[in-house]
Amino acid sequence: MSRTLIELKSACREESLPRGRSRCLLKDVSFALREGQKVAVFSDFNKSANALLECASEVAPLQSGKVEIRANVSWPLPSRGALEGVMTGRQNAKFLQAVYGTPGEEYEQIARIEELAALEPGCFDQRMKSWGPLMRARFDVAVSLVFDFDVYIISKRFPWSQPARPQLEALVREAFERRVSGKTLLLFHQDEEFLGRYCDEAIVISDCQIAYKGSFPDAQKWFHLNITKSLIEDDSQDQEVEDSSPELIEESPDEVQLW
The missing domain is CATH 3.40.50.300 (P-loop containing nucleotide triphosphate hydrolases)
Incomplete structure (x- = not known):
C-alpha cells in the first residue's frame, strides 16, 4: 500500500x-x-x-x-504571499530558488521564471512593489511552475x-503538465x-x-x-x-x- x-x-x-x-x-x-x-x-x-x-x-x-x-509539499499554487515588495523580481526569484530550487541550476531556473512570467522588458529587475496586481499574479504562476515537489x-x-496569448498559454500548460x-x-x-x-x-x-x-x-x-x-x-x-x-x-x- x-x-x-x-x-x-x-x-x-x-x-x-x-x-x-x-x-x-x-x-x-x-x-x-x-x-x-x-x-x-x-x-x-x-x-x-x-x-x-x-x-x-x-x-x-x-x-x-x-x-x-x-x-x-508545495504551497497552494500559484499564490506566494511571502515575497518582498522592496526586492526586485529577480532578487525574489533568487531567494526562492535558494530555498526550493535544484542545486546547480540557479541560472536555468531563474531564467525559466523570467520566461514564463512574460513581463514587460526591464520589469523583472524592478521592485515588485511597483508592479501591478496582474504582473504579480503572472510572476506567482511562473514561480509555481519551476520548482519540484512531491505533492x-x-x-x-x-x-x-x-486565450489572448495562445503561444504563452501552450508554454504554461506544457510546463504545468511536465511538473x-x-x-x-x-x-x-x-x-x-x-x-x-x-x-x-x-x-x-x-x-x-x-x-x-x-x-x-x-x-x-x-x-x-x-x-x-x-x-x-x-x-x-x-x-x-x-x-x-x-x-x-x-x-x-x-x-x-x-x-
Whole structure:
C-alpha cells in the first residue's frame, strides 16, 4: 500500500469576521492524501476548499486538530504571499530558488521564471512593489511552475485558460503538465474540465465537512445533484459579508486575462 503523505486529523479552521465575529470553514475534517493520488476538491463554499488546501500545506494554522506532512509539499499554487515588495523580481526569484530550487541550476531556473512570467522588458529587475496586481499574479504562476515537489496543491487562482496569448498559454500548460506528471495532486478549481483532466478521485466539502469521497465522476455527479442550491445561497451570504467589509475583498486574477 502507498504511504500517506498528508494527513489531517479532526481539523477545524475558522476565519475572523468584522465586529468580533467568526465563521467556520472546516469542522472536524479528517483526510489522508496518499502517494500517487490525484484528488479534486468540490465545495459548497470556496473559502472552505481554500482552507483545506492551506491547512494541508501548513500555510494556515488550525484552530484545533492536527496535520501531519511526510513529504515535500508545495504551497497552494500559484499564490506566494511571502515575497518582498522592496526586492526586485529577480532578487525574489533568487531567494526562492535558494530555498526550493535544484542545486546547480540557479541560472536555468531563474531564467525559466523570467520566461514564463512574460513581463514587460526591464520589469523583472524592478521592485515588485511597483508592479501591478496582474504582473504579480503572472510572476506567482511562473514561480509555481519551476520548482519540484512531491505533492502539488493547486488553488482556484491557477489561470488555466489564457486565450489572448495562445503561444504563452501552450508554454504554461506544457510546463504545468511536465511538473505534475507522476506526482501526487490536490486540486481545487472552478474549471471542472481542468480538474477532470488531472484527477481520478474527488472529495466534496459541504457544511464545512467532507460529505462525499469517491471517483471523480461519482463525486462530480453527487456535487451537482446535492450542492447546487446551497452553493448559490452560500455565495450570496459571502457576498453580503464582503460588501460590508471591503478589507476582506481580495483580487481574483483567475477571473481576468493575465497575459
